[in-house]
Amino acid sequence: MPTLRAGIIGGGFIGGVHAYAVRASGGVVMQVADHSPEAAALAATRLGARSSAESAEALIASDDIDVVHICTPNDTHFDLALAAMKAGKAVICEKPLATSSEDAALLAETARSTGAVTAVPFIYRFYPSVLEARHRISSGQAGALWMLHGSYLQDWLSSSQETNWRVDPAKGGGSRAFGDIGVHWCDVMEFTTGHRITRLVSRLSQAHPSRKGDESDSVVSTEDGAVILFETDRGATGSLVASQVSLGRKNKLWFSLDGTDAAYVFDQELPDSLWIGGRSSSQVIPRGPDTFSAGGGADYSRLPAGHPHGYQDSFTAFMTDAYAAVSGPRPEGLPSFSDGHRAAVITEAVLASAMKDSWVEVPS
Structure with a gap:
């Protein structure tokens, strides 16, 4: 299976959880974007990314990103997820998927119509x-x-x-x-x-x-x-x-x-x-x-x-299944x-x- 290249938008707590799980799942964190280029540079160092992006839009458009991770405030999820799917990326978006059911329905329908691999971290599963x-x-x-x-x-x-x-x-x-x-x-x-x-x-x-x-x-x-x-x-x-x-x-x-x-x-x-x-x-x-x-x-x-199995272990199990879905059959329950x-x-x-x-x- 090829090494998948992740781009993480949002460098806060949950962005760090995603970054750890990406690496534990065999992926590599290529870029991090945040609310400013300066914040992105700091987040890239903290999350162990290879580089920072000038903006979320630049990260989504990048040729060296296979999977876009959306770890930003809720009101930004819809636009970012839609743009990432239209760019042909797999998308892992934090919940809520959108702040209205209409927008969430449109994202789900776009995923179906484009065949995009998508996942939402309901990791307690x-x-x-x-x-x-x-x-x-x-x-x-x-x-x-x-x-x-x-x-x-x-x-x-x-x-x-x-x-x-x-x-x-x-x-x-x-x-x-x-x-x-x-x-x-x-x-x-x-x-x-x-x-x-x-x-x-x-x-x-x-x-x-x-x-x-x-x-x-x-x-x-x-x-x-x-x-x-x-x-x-x-x-x-x-x-x-x-x-x-x-x-x-x-x-x-x-x-x-x-x-x-x-x-x-x-x-x-x-x-x-x-x-x-x-x-x-x-x-x-x-x-x-x-x-x-x-x-x-x-x-x-x-x-x-x-050896206790906790939150990060469950998040990594989720990420492993999500990344497996990018390269092969979708695991049941993802x-x-x-x-x-x-x-x-x-x-x-x-x-x-x-x-x-x-x-x-x-x-x-």
Whole structure:
């Protein structure tokens, strides 16, 4: 397989995660672009790129780039992804794919019509513990799933003195807590169970009605937290609590998928095990070659038992599959721009429900 050449647009935290995963997947980081040539030069050094680009547009047009990575604020994703696909590049775009479902639909359709290889980093799919739960559920070991519930909790915006571009709806989109992290939970739930959310009701809330900006306090119009009740196409009900203001929770994506014969619990802050609940007994299954299944978690368990598999390892597994799709058949389960569109549709349903104070249908 040829060595794929990556161009990363955006040199912040997530750009660094992408750069590490590119190299671990056998690729090379050729160029980095940022909001200015000076920032790009600094980011290129920090991310280990061979050079910096004058602009995002120059990077996309470059002949020595095979895969464009979009790691910029949300409001820029649509234009950059569209330009990269039209330039014949493979595209890996951070979520949300776009700040409206219409724009996300156009990107997904462009990917289909051009044949562009695309991916969105819904990387919680790639934890071996999640894949093991998926395998056991699909093989019937859970029985009928009837309740799907959980949370995604963070605390990085817990102080009113903290702010970020995501707080501004012009840059981050109309939903913050749900649009930023709640969509991850919905994606991994639907991927693991095979259920699709068809109907929901939501409530959005704020811990801080204003936040300290660069010079003065600014009114906050996006949510700090969201609570969602939902129904699925297979008759299950469920709930989700998403928050970026839950003290002490750094990145707690947690789910319980409850069936008539077994329940499966995953906790991203304790990622190297899967809790399996039964009526007579329950057990915690540690990740390992003798505990996880071929066709399930064992296929993505690339570290020996006792060596924790975490966020960067899962991101690298995602990137390995994405890069494999550029050169050959698309691996099963790799999230595409269609999955990014799905997340945008659910986000708009959450916002619509909160505005209407009622249940709403989620378009298929």
